[in-house]
Amino acid sequence: MRSYNPPTATYRIQFHAGFTFKQLKEIIPYLHALGISTIYASPVFRATPGSQHGYDVTDPHMINPEIGTIDELREIHQLLQQHDMTWLQDIVPNHMAFHAENTRLYDVMERGPLSPYYHYFDIDWHHPDFAGKLMAPVLGRPVEACISDHEIKLGIRPDGFTLNYYQQVFPLSVTAYDLISDQLADSDALPLKKLFSALYQRATAGTSLDEWSSSKRELMAEVKDLGMLQALVDKVNNNAALMTKILAKQDYRLACWSDADRAINYRRFFTVNELITLKMETPEVFNEYHTFLHSLYRENLVQGLRIDHIDGLQDPETYIARLRQLFGGSCYIIAEKILEAQESLQYSWDLQGTSGYEFLAFVNHLLSNQQGVVELREYYNTLVPSVYEDLVLEKKRLILERYMGGEWDNLVRLCYTLKLADARVNRDLLKEAIGLFMICLPVYRLYPGPGDVGSNELVAATFAHMRSMNRSAESAILLLEQWWEQHKLPFLMRLMQFTGPLTAKGVEDTTFYVYNALLSHNEVGDSPATVPVNFHQLMIIRQQQTPHALNTTATHDTKRGEDGRMRLNMLTLFAREWKELIGQWRAMNQPGPLLNDEYFIYQSIVSGYFESSPEFIERLQQYIIKALRESKVNSSWSSPDEEYEKKATDFISRVLQSKSFLDTLLPFIEKLDSYAYVASLAQVLVKMTAPGIPDTYQGTEIWDYSYVDPDNRRPVDYAVRSSFLNKISALSGSALFDYLATHRKEGAEKLYLIWKVLHCRKRFPNLFLEGDYLPLQTSAGNVLAFARVYKQEWAVVVIPLPDERPVTASVLLPKGAPVRWKDIFSGERIAIEGAVDVGLVLKRFPVGLLIPENI
DSSP states (O other): OOSSOOOSOEEEEOOBTTBOHHHHHHHHHHHHHHTOOEEEEOOOEEESTTOSSSOSEEEEEEEOTTTOOHHHHHHHHHHHHHTTOEEEEEEOOSEEEOSTTOHHHHHHHHHGGGSTTTTTBOBOTTOTTTTTOEEEEEESSOHHHHHHTTOEEEEEETTEEEEEETTEEEEOOGGGHHHHHTTOOSGGGHHHHHHHHHHHHHHTTTOOHHHHHHHHHHHHHTOOOHHHHHHHHHHHHTOHHHHHHHHHTSSEEEEEGGGGGTOOSBOEETTEEEEEEBOTTSHHHHHHHTHHHHHHHHTTSOOEEEETTGGGSSOHHHHHHHHHHHHOTTSEEEEOOOOOTTOOOOTTSOOSEEOSHHHHHHHHHHTSOHHHHHHHHHHHHHHSOOOHHHHHHHHHHHHHHHTSHHHHHHHHHHHHHTTSSOTTSOHHHHHHHHHHHHHHOSSSOOOOSTTOOTTHHHHHHHHHHHHHHOGGGHHHHHHHHHHHHTTOHHHHHHHHHHHHHHHIIIIITTGGGTOOSOGGGSSTTOOTTOOOOOHHHHHHHHHHHOTTSEEOSOOTTOSBOHHHHHHHHGGGGSHHHHHHHHHHHHHHSOSOSOHHHHHHHHHHHHHHOSOOOHHHHHHHHHHHHHHHHHHTSSOOSSSOOHHHHHHHHHHHHHHTTOHHHHHHHHHHHHHHHHHHHHHHHHHHHHHHHSSSEEEEETTTTSOOOOBSTTGGGSOOOHHHHHHHHHHHHHOOHHHHHHHHHHTTTTTHHHHHHHHHHHHHHHHSHHHHHTOEEEEOEESSTTEEEEEEEETTEEEEEEEEOSOSSOOOOEEEOOTTOOSEEEETTTOOEEEOBSEEEHHHHTSSSSSEEEEETTO
């Protein structure tokens, strides 16, 4: 018996200055009418100014003022209670922003070891290259050049002294006060000398952050001669030699941003310099970080938690146990955990499940024609000969060598620090062995410990793969293998904090933009290499293990919209025609970018096309620039080739204004859509009726043909969606279906399906939350059917699968099933004794959901 109350349906909201608590309040009645039970909120805590996502938290103890206030959140709570709705909060325990607004980090940079937050962040203070200083990789070029050109300046604020680099602000470390004070030789400057002395005394008196901040403001406010203070600042800023000395006395070291790719002494989120991680494994850090969040939970403003990037934590199991102890068994808790094919969530984690990326992969393969997938892969290999698995290894090594060299060296040094290796162990071979393990590991990470036996096969397979790649490193590989066998946890747990980032950057953010056989499977949670598993079997396991995990098909991180993905999947039905079109387009559209990028562009046009408007062309151009840089082949973020990028964007503009191209493209998209519409509806229906909690990403209740962020975070027109819902809910019979058919291109059918199914879930919550999953036998392979059963409650789901053949199958119901049924979409009543013809179920609507007539 569960002690928590899971959602029946979540709706993801991305908060930022352009969509605040005020805007949310306005749409709550609409979301309630749609059937949503739970607001699934992006991080709402104070973040860097202008943050579009909230994952760059600067203060976990306050609501982000750009999106609202605590009082507004309380008002929302009252409104949600009136509608019997709840709140699922996304939290970010792995990292915070490397930014002046992060007062905890600011204090570390200002007071160094005197700061109560000195051990709050994951910083290696003993790194041999940084002499006890925090690396601050924020400069655009070497620090010497910045000093010479007076780009780094001393500044004054009401809360003290700063070092400014253009718009970036950092504190003047208190250890440098004496250097500044020494510039005050005149006897009239005695008050300023006393200021620096008083500041230093307060800084070193063991004061808390709040006390220190108040002291600084009080002392700075007492300054009478602001002109003399400004003259002092000007004197410092005009003396490059003095600035060099001042920087040498900081508790941090300013460096060029690109230096962090080669040497670094803090753990980053992935390879993002602007995000510094936390030592969340420390109880004091855990307790301090979660104080405000827990107060929101105690006040009942929050009823559930979603843990962001749990794989970044040193010990996820212990973190979850502490979180569960703090929030109790009645709190619904899920985690963002990307599971590879055949991988399961750790059974020892006290969670309700994941945020649902594995479900995206399950349904994505279900709604692809597998024969067509193979044909398209073979065709792509004739255009761009490549092996996906080899590319993954190549790109992971690229990321490790070019962008994570500092982290790699840190891991090697840790082996010697922990005395796992001595001077007899060849350092280069050990480095290669560690790198090979990270590259060859086929999952994001493992969870080493004495009780971990489930990963033994994965570890063995990884070492076998390593040996096949580099036999000359055998001695170091053997040593690393022994550490696994001996559970050398301090090193292994640290190692695991970097395998996830390497996979994310090497695969999701690189290989997925290079291997372009079928872009719909280049998706978070999915992979071109995934071998589909029987969908029914997957759902039976899901019902048994994580029946209340989220079922998602679109998120703020997915590579393309869920309906654009289905449109691409329909290429698997028309592989021959697609190949012919590519041949025509390549001939008619030259000159263009390199073939691999051109093929990527054609698929991107197909997945996102709505109309050839200037807005669409610009969106696609911006997406392609990002894709080219992520691929790191012909351009990159660190070294953008703007000339090549312009060649690609000009190509897009030219082909989308070419009549001959559009005359071949548009009929083909229309043909794809005749199948893709059905596949999209099938995707949503399965998401909402299979084991799990259906999640709807903001705005995707109608067709979603967006690209990766920031495109998928554009403003949502809720007036259009609300108007659709109002109209649909007021119609019935032929008038309703005429309206749906007329507004098919706008996505009215999708919204109608969501509305009907979510209200069905509300009517029968136990059926979908606790009910058994029963695969139903069909007479043909182009139909999927299953039942959900809870005591006397039943529901039967019927969807066509991608196939050019007409759907002529029948569905066999088990003994004991009801006889009289009603389809919730068409309203049709159907008598079923043993089996039912699928054509009868799908007569009025492309997919079917049957419930017994008498309930």
